Amino acid sequence: MKELTEVLKDWEAVIGLEIHTELTTLETKMFCGCKLSHDDAPNTNVCPVCLGLPGALPVPNRRAIESIVKAGLATNCQIQKRSMFYRKHYFYPDMAKNFQTTQGPVAFCMHGRLDLEVTGRGAAERPACAFGADQAESLASASANAEGLSRQMAEGLPEQASGALAGMAAYNTADLAVAERHDDGSYTVPIRILRIHMEEDAAKMVHVGGQEGRIGGAAESLVDYNRCGTPLIELVTEPDLRTPEEARLFMEKLRRIFLTLRISDCSMEKGSMRCDGNVSIRRRGETSLGTKTELKNLNSFKALHDGLAYEICRQAEVLENGGEIYQETRHWEPSRKRTVVMRVKETADDYRLFPDPDLAPFDLSDEFIERCRAELPELPDAKRERFEADFGIKRADAEQLAGDPDTAAFFEQAAEGLSGKAAQTVANLVVNELAAYLKGAGVGLAQSGIVPAQVASLAKLLAEDAISSNQAHEVFEAMAQSGEDPEAIVDARGMRQVSDTGALQPIVDEVLAACADQAQQYRDGNQKVIGFLVGQCMKASRGTGNPKLFNELLRASLS
Template sequence: MRKLEDVLKDWEAVIGLEVHTELTALDTKMFCNCRLSHDDPPNTNVCPVCLGMPGALPVPNRKAIQSIVMAGLATNCQIMKHSMFYRKHYFYPDMAKNFQTTQGPVAFCMHGHLDLEVEGAGAAERPSWEDVAADGQTPIERADDGSYTVPIRILRIHMEEDAAKMVHSGGEEGRITGASESFIDYNRCGTPLIELVTEPDLRTPEEARLFMEKLQQTFKTLGISDCSLENGSMRCDGNISLRRRGETSLGTKAEMKNINSFKSLHDALEYEICRQAEVLEEGGIIYQETRHWEPSRRRTVVMRVKETADDYRLFPDPDLAPFDLTDDFIEEARARIPELPDAKAARYVAELGLKRADARQIAGDPQTAALFEDAVAAANAAAKKNAAGKRGEKDAAGEKDAAGEKDAAKLVSTVANVIVNLVPGHAGVTAAQVASLSALLATDAITFAQAREVLDAVDGTDEDPEAVVDARGMRQVTDTSALEPVVDEVLARCTDQVRQYHDGNKKVVGYLVGQCMKASRGQGNPKLFNQLLRQKLEA
């Protein structure tokens, strides 16, 4: 098969996503009082309602409906005051009553959008000549580095109940094909689930990956779900078709079912684009079908021919009255929405001077953002306390001078650097420890490599990084008067390298810095050594 970049020159990929998210923050299921848990023994959290026993009547979960309204408001959707539940019929063991309770043509949330920022290598997947979004109106704004922003429309977010969990034993990659036996855990049956359906506005695998990633960040920030792709509380189906460049009619779509990682979503769509292009270019036919992504073989395979809406025999659920959401209910949900990732990242850039990439990464996870803000507050408080001790309380409380502003900005930037590059993988690190470590880095007391060692040492403990640095003798010497004799000694004996520098080989400074670090037994600050070496070599 041809590579993706070659295929997308001739073909336009039309991609829509269906993202299913379990409302794991709730205590009970959607239509009964059964406990919501993924960790209990199989079939222990069940009752006549979620098992579909005759005569059992469902009662809607008010908090679940509040959660979906929050999700709709956070994704710029219209909140529909009047809607109702339908019965979606299918015969399969994962739903004992043989129908799924879901919403009909009108969902709680309709017609929203999210703006995607696509940059780096992924931005190259969309051809540079495309200048209008899929709505046919919104311009695609491209920066000089090739990055662009594009709106992705959301058709609807509807509420439904999740099905039971099927476990196939002995089959390949957990599939029923070839399995020796199958088990059903009805604990998950009836779990509140929201399904977000996009318009077919996505055009590249990278856009699809970024959309799902942004949605995960949004829902986690709302606190309505843990959005765990690994545990299945967030899953994605990708619908994709191809059409020749310049055409407007849609091709026949195939559905990638139950994708459970960002990488799998990108890779499955990339493979399917190339597969469909090969079939069409050879004169073949694309069938409307559901396909499964096999990560180990890096291919999609047919699961079944895709059902149509008529196959589900949808009709209004006679056991559930229509919903009429009040303005007070909607405003109550709106008041519960915290600062969302885009707004938080913009604030970090505007108020704290963070780089956009760092700001987006920190703001994208609520726990990381909380750790960052607490660490910044702790670092600033410690810096003010140190300043008070050196200059007196009166001076410390006065206006900051230019140098003080610069030091404060450097400290915040260092905290962000630690959070982004060092903290991942250290779940037990506290905000106070991040603040202490950042202060050591900002004052060049330790190197970045040493900071990683210190973080490993304090992770999961209450130890202060500064105490660890002093106990291990890691603190760097920053007194230039103490470093100059070392620099003079190194220059005196490394005459070959000095000559190379004067002949134009500036990279030799790295070797000389290493010699200085060796001579100082690792105690000298490498940045200062670099500065002193260049000053003396240029003199």
């Protein structure tokens, strides 16, 4: 197959995402009082409601409704005051009652938007020809298709539902996702959000003996209903994404928002956040949509990017060879780096959706919505801008710090009263040393025992050139293991650097006398030899000399 960059020169990818997020910070399930935990023994947190036994009646979780409203407000959605739950019927062991309780055409949150910034190598995935008036034309066509679909869906629905869906026409045409390209090659593109709806998660299936955990070839299948009934929100984007990198960045941004709201742990490894990708392709300049395929249960950012990239290239190869794309659900096999057919895609009719007679329609009050709005924390984009303005740190570091609320709070405490180079030193330690240690130790920030004062002390030692960056790594490891103050570790190990010019100049003179050949090479234009000479100075000083100062003194002596 062709490479992605080559394919995207001739073909335009049209991508939409369905992102499922469990509300793991709640204590109970969506419609019953069962404990919300996946770590307990299988099938111990179940009851007649989540098992769908006859006569059991569901009761909605109020805190789950608060969580989805906050998610909608944080993603610029319109909160629908009136909505209802439906029954989505299918037959599979992961839902004992043979239907999933979910929302219908009108969800709690409708018609939102997130602005996506794409930089660096990621920006190069979208070719230069993808910018300009043609993208507006293609998006207008997609919006017209969505408008027609909205009107079809609205027919025969209750008045509140048809009215909300009819509003999609203005939404789709007023906010087209046209990318704005910047001088440095990066670009910003608005990604529209169709809806965020509430539903219950299914039970966990474990297929024993099959390839990569799939049912095909499995000797037996096990079911754990502990997960069944877990509150789950599903965010559905418009088909505004044009590259796999945009899809990856969108999901990363959404994860940062949900972590900041503290509505989920967003663990893709544990399955509490997962993604389905819908993708089709069309020739550049065309406005009609191609036949889409769905990639199911992409459980990492890499799987999302690589799965979409493969599928785009596969579809291009099929069409260029005169073949046909079928609407189907496919599975991404990371070990083989390919997608395979799972099943032919069901239509809405196959699910026999109808309003759940056991659950009354919801009427959210203005007071409820405004209380949720008042409880919103500072969101990642706003926090990133503040970190840049107040601390003067690099944008990339500010974004990484702002993406996790605990890490952001840790940094603010460690960098309190600092700005510029001093604050950037703290940011470097948190983004690099602290993050690497936590990942290696397999612990969270709260369990690490490391406190902001220790990082601030280590940053001060670096700022004063009391230790080198290499020594800082050693001190950080010792600090994390022992809990001691960095200054005490440095003094106990005799690591404090000498930065007295009067003490270091004799060492420089001695090294230059002993390394006359290398000194002459430098004078002849070989700049790289300065590294060797600095190393000799450090050896002569038994590692106590300031390497930066040695570098400066050597260059001055050799000039």
